Amino acid sequence: MFVFSGDALHCYHCESDDSCIIQECASGSQCAATRKSSLRSCLSFPEQCYQGSVNYGLEREVFTSTCCSTNLCNNQSAPGNLSHKCYFCNGVECTGTLNCLGDEDYCISTTVSSGGTTKLLKGCASQEMCSLSNIPGLEEAGQVHKCCQKNLCNSASSTTAGLLLSVVPLISLGFFS
Structure with missing residues (x-):
């Protein structure tokens, strides 16, 4: 005692x-x-x-x-479900789907700017991470993140698809003029 x-x-x-x-x-x-x-x-x-x-x-x-907040109340290590799916990026495209784990009940899209480059990260996050102004581990870089709560709500994107979508109207304009 x-x-x-x-x-x-x-x-x-x-x-x-x-x-x-x-x-x-x-x-x-x-x-x-x-x-x-x-x-x-x-x-x-x-x-x-x-x-x-x-x-x-x-x-x-x-x-x-x-x-x-009581004496010696931290006598044990901190404690440790598959919820839904979100898109994630593989470095080139953000079209892969990811099964969220544990308390990751939000989809997240994070833009990180550092040293003149911008990187897009997508995936799953817990409500706690979504409420932070900066995601831990990314503090040294400028970051903006958005969270949403429905399946695949952080929309898939790829630079190839974006380029293709901007070229299609030009091609159709050429055929019909």
Whole structure:
């Protein structure tokens, strides 16, 4: 049994599941357990307590941070359904379909601008990731993302199809003039 003095919150601080110490947290902190890195510690910023994922077809990131505010409440690692389909990009075209996993109940389209180039990413995301202003891992680049909740609502696109659609009216104009 642990006896704590004062009002400071105490949390487990673990670099891995088998190496933990008890840590006194700064005022206003919460205890947190993070799934991605199996880290458990004090967390000073409550906005970092979220669960979510983003799936771009070729790459999927799951972020899970559970937070609590009683002494030693982060004694376990953060916890870990197929929902619907969204389009994803393979580098050239965005016409592949992807089965969304877990809590990924939104389709996402993200435009990333960095170093004078623009890249389009499409895939599945959780509501938590859609509500963030910047998707983790893409912070260093300019990004704009849009989310929608229906099957395949992040529309397929390819540069080849776009070019073909702009040429067809010109060809038909040539035949009929």
